[in-house]
Amino acid sequence: MTEYERSRTMPAQPEQVFDQAANIGQLDSWLPAALHVEAEELPAVTVHEDRTDEDTSALLRAQRDQMRLEWGTRDQGSYTGWLQVAGIDGGASEVTVHLSFFDGSHDPGETTVRDALDSSLRRLEEQVRLRVDHAAG
Numbered sequence: 001m002t003e004y005e006r007s008r009t010m011p012a013q014p015e016q017v018f019d020q021a022a023n024i025g026q027l028d029s030w031l032p033a034a035l036h037v038e039a040e041e042l043p044a045v046t047v048h049e050d051r052t053d054e055d056t057s058a059l060l061r062a063q064r065d066q067m068r069l070e071w072g073t074r075d076q077g078s079y080t081g082w083l084q085v086a087g088i089d090g091g092a093s094e095v096t097v098h099l100s101f102f103d104g105s106h107d108p109g110e111t112t113v114r115d116a117l118d119s120s121l122r123r124l125e126e127q128v129r130l131r132v133d134h135a136a137g
Contacts, residue, residue: 002104004113007096008121012128014067014087017095020128021083022062022069030124032116044074051108078103095121 010017020026024045027037034050043059057074072080081099088094097117101107108116 002101002107003099004110004117005096005098006114006117006121007094008118008125009088010093010095010125010128011091012093012132013091014085014093016132017093017124017128018064018067018069018085020131021085021095021124022064024060026127029127030120032120045071073106076103078106095124097121 021030024037024039024042028035031037036048036050037058037060038046038048039060040046043061045058045060047056047058048054049056056076058071059074060069060071062069067085069083070080071082079099079101081097084096084098086094086096097120099113099117107113
């Protein structure tokens with residue numbers, strides 16, 4: 001099993017960050033560009049990966065009371081992940097994303113995963129900033 005984890009501080013309340021991260025209709029705005037999530041009957045979703053041009057059955061659960069998203073492959077059990085939002089001083093939040101690959105064939109490698117996680121967290125922060133700025137203005 002291979003695991004990866006990245007964190008980023010965001011200038012917004014945890015509820016605002018979580019609501020943006022968990023918005024099923026806007027997941028493509030912050031997920032890695034090669035992944036696309038289509039909701040079925042939640043928690044069931046289908047994830048399309050451009051790199052392999054494959055669709056994978058997956059599960060996605062949002063637990064607002066815990067400020068946590070959890071996901072993973074449905075049939076193979078080869079991949080899981082979670083996103084946790086925690087409030088920190090000054091009205092900011094820390095967002096942590098954790099990925100676990102149980103099947104080496106699903107693991108694209110450390111550099112690719114690290115870059116994808118950093119990019120996703122940066123894009124999530126941009127979406128949160130847009131939402132917060134729009135609500136304030």
